[in-house]
Amino acid sequence: MKTNNTIMILIFIWLFFYINFSIAGFINLPPGEDENSFGDVVDVSGDYIIIGSSKNTAYIFKCENGSWYYQSKLISKDSEHMGRSVSISENYALIGAKNSAYIFARNEEEWTQVAKLNPDNSNIDNHFGITVSISGKTATIVAGQGKPFSEINEVYIFEEIDRQWIKTQKITLSDISSNRGAIDVTGNYLIIGSSSEKTVYFYEKIEDNWVEKQRITEGNNFGYSVSISKTNAIVGTPNGYAIVYYRDGEKWKEQTRLGSNSEDAINFGRSVAIFKNKFALVGTPNESNGLYTNTGAVYLFTNSCNTWVLANKIKFSSMYIDFGYYVNISKNYYISNSRIRETRLNAIYVQSLKSFQKPIIISGTITDYTGKLVPDMSITFEGANNLNRQFDSYNIFSDEMGQYSQQVCFDWSGIVKFEKDCYRTTENFSNVKSEIPNVNITIPKKPIISGTITDHTGKPISDTSIIFEGGNNNGYGLWESYNIFSDEMGHYSQQVCFGWSGKIIFKKQDYSSTENFSNVKNNISDFNKTIRLNIISGYIKDILGNPLPGIEVLFNNNSGSAFTNSQGYYIHELFTNWSGSIIAKGRGYKFIPFIQHYSNISKDYYDQNFQGSKINISGFCLNSTNKPISDVTLSLNPNDDTYITDNSGFYSFDIDYLWNGKIYATKKDYLFEPEIIEYNNLKNSCGNQNFIGTFSKIRIAGTIVDNNGNTLSDVTIQIGENLD
Missing domain, CATH: 2.60.40.1120 (Carboxypeptidase-like, regulatory domain)
Structure with missing residues (x-):
């Protein structure tokens, strides 16, 4: 190796403190291998990484216990420039060579060549194998004719059938020569990019045929880099943006556009990769770090609540250039290549996605002031992701153990409202990007x-x-x-x-x-x-000044009542500001005044007196010639009181105020008119309530004598009309 171990160790230590992420590292070339072309192309799948070398070689690395180990070197004796393109998927690796491609299969920890794939005419330098992509048992290979990187317009599709890799289809397009043909395949979905045509093509395998379902045309360099999953796709341009699409039934629709806010992010979108609807990776190999040009950067986006947000940005020191030239991503890791500025040797960087795969959860426990667990507390999350500010609201309740847990969007900001009975409190959160446990609430004792x-x-x-x-x-x-x-x-x-x-x-x-x-x-x-209480008091007497005991004085507005004592005195306590009225009532008396009014009393009121009087009914009993009839009995009903007329035929009754009843007159052998006088709610005295009596029998008397004047007895006397 031209770069000694000391330099590599120093570089690794420096990077550990410089870059902003957790578990990351570099893949080192196995000892004794030629490092000049190591790492031109890379790919990752699961816990396996494949790194291509144009020296007819590809290398397999495996991650165990968080560390990457060299596992296997893949070579083919009859190949030329094998390793200029690589792709790995599950148990298969696809390696492009000059006018051919090779498939290796993994059996436990052993990788074995199982197929060599060739174009229709292997005698022509048609660039077959310049770009490859594999997904399961489907391999796609770019090819074409003409000078290097020109007239590349073919995509071969090979599939494993009965353990044989057979060409099942060839797609011919007008031109996909830019960037050596951008393709990616996942399951039954294939995307092909042509930046020269500013177009991407979406294919879907229907039964045994790959059918073009849609093509999208955009601006300059659109389709320079592509990646697809079963649910999402990403298309990059080196013009500074990338577009994420989502599959809606038969159509692929634009979901969002990704970009960088940095003016130094030159060629943002030069390389792209996507994993399902969870992660997207964008490389900017020509981005400046502020001191040197072309140091490069890699942007990791995550899909949080249907919004793609920047989860991490990785930049290296000035020792490196072209970081992000190639990027790829899988379930657990993402990978990119870079070069050491001084030696121009490739450096392969890989980072775990573990920290970004964790759901962003806010959780805690609810207890009361005694430490008792509180179930059924209402907990409402109200907030939004800081990128698109789309408001979301969730309402949950603490469980029997007083615990609660709620997943929120990446970069979430908002408030959490805790409600139980009359206790209310809130907690504020800003730019939540990782789990926040132990947001505990203690409900204090009610005062x-x-x-x-x-x-x-x-x-x-x-x-x-x-x-x-x-x-x-x-x-x-x-x-x-x-x-x-x-x-x-x-x-x-x-x-x-x-x-x-x-x-x-x-x-x-x-x-x-x-x-x-x-x-x-x-x-x-x-x-x-x-x-404070105020007093209202006074005396109640009759018209002669005699005290009237037992008379009730009523205070309205539910303010109670008072009774006069033997001296006719009453007293009653009322609360300050009382307003109302009082009346006296009892024993059939009519009282003056009838009612007394008060408003917002704030002092004592004395001598609030009443005078009581009875109502009188009086009259005469006379005959038809207006002569008095004495000894006539006048009766009250229902009182059962009676009065006997005097020699002048006069009678008089004292009765209760508001009395109801009847008066009638009786005397032997007399008939009186009217027979009855009725009264209802009598409020005033009534005089001249006269009765006219008629005698009901005529007395005829005399003595019967004979002619001599002698009285005669036993003489029959007839009385009647028309007697003969």
Whole structure:
């Protein structure tokens, strides 16, 4: 080797600290091998790498336990320039030579040549084997006629059938000579690029034939480099961009365009590779590192939430040039070649995709202040990938163990809202590019606000309405309301959200008082409230000044009532700011005033007196000539009270206010009109409620004598009309 081991070790150490990635390294040529053409072309599949050398050789390397080891040297005795193109897929390796190509198969750890593939006319230098691609048991080989790298317009397709590699089809196009013919095959999908025609061709194997399904034409150098998977394809141009396509049924549609923000990214898109819909690789072999030109760079893009984002950019020191001239990618690794600036010898670089394959997960555990696991906490992720700012929202819940886990997009920024009962909090995230574990949430103890309600004398006030209105301040507010009442001892107690801010409204009748709170995190005890009481009092007497005991004084708006004592005195306590009215009621009295009104009382009111009087019904019982009828009985129904008229025929009753009932008059041998007088809700006294009586019998009396004047007995006397 021309480059001694000391130089290689120094280079490796320098690179370890310079480049921005985790597990990476260089593939070294086996001892004793010619390094002059080692690494002109490279490919990777699974844990295997193939490196071509135009000295009729290709080398197989295998990764074991994170390190790459030389496994096998592939040669063919009858080949010329074997190794000028290489491709590897699963257990097969395809190596291009001059006017031929060779297939090697792996049996356990041994690689054996199983086929030599030739063009239709091997006597003509038709560039057969200048570019190759293999996928499973399908091999594709570029060919053509003419001078070097001109008139390349053929793609041969060979397939293994019954352990024999047989040409099954040849595709002829107008010109794919630029970049020695850009092709790639994966499964039943084949892509062919022609930058001279500014066109790429998409083929699909249908039954036993490869059928052109679509062709796309773009700008200059479009199709210079191509790569395809079963779901996606990428087309590069050395003009500074690459286009990613996705397969939608029968059509390939543009998904996004990849580029670099660096002005030094010259020839971005010179080489491309894609793996499924997960990773895309773009080489810029002529990019400057700021000090030297053509140091090169490789851009790794990952598909996160249907958006292709830059996951890593690899740049080397000024010791290297043309990094990214060839790139390839597989499930676990990506590979590129470079050259040492001083010696122009190739250096093969490979990096693991392991760190980029991990899903980007935010996870943690929810517990309360005692350490108890909290299930069923609502956890909402709201944010977007920073490239296209497409907003996404996910809502999950903590499990029985209080754990949660959510995958987010690469380069995700947003907030996570945690909600449980009245506890709310948020966590902010920015440019998440790797797993974030242990985002744990501890739900703190809810604080309690408590106290006692008394009047100004210290007497407990029960049934005071205490309304809590407010929200949690920790992260974002959620308005909540609680309504409780003080107990018989005037006590109240309410648990609120941690970080609660709001107001407490104390209400008793028309009394109302508000207290404000902010960011309550600890218990607040003895938050007492004193409510002043005002007095309304007075006397209730009749029209003669006699006290009326047992009269009820009613206070509206559910403010209770009071009764007069033996002195006719009443007193009642009301809360400050009370508004309402009072009336006196009882024992059939009519009271003056009928009602008394008050508004927002703030002092004591004395001598709020009432005078009571009974309602009177009176009249005369007379005959038809207006002469008085004495001893007539007047009866009340339903009271069962009676009154006997005096010699003037007069009667009088005292009855209750708003009385309902009837009065009727009776005396032997008399009939009275009206028979009954009815009353409904009587509010005022009524006089002249007279009855007219008619005597119901006529007395005829006399003495029967004879002619001599002697009285006669036992004489029959007939009374009637029309007697003969």
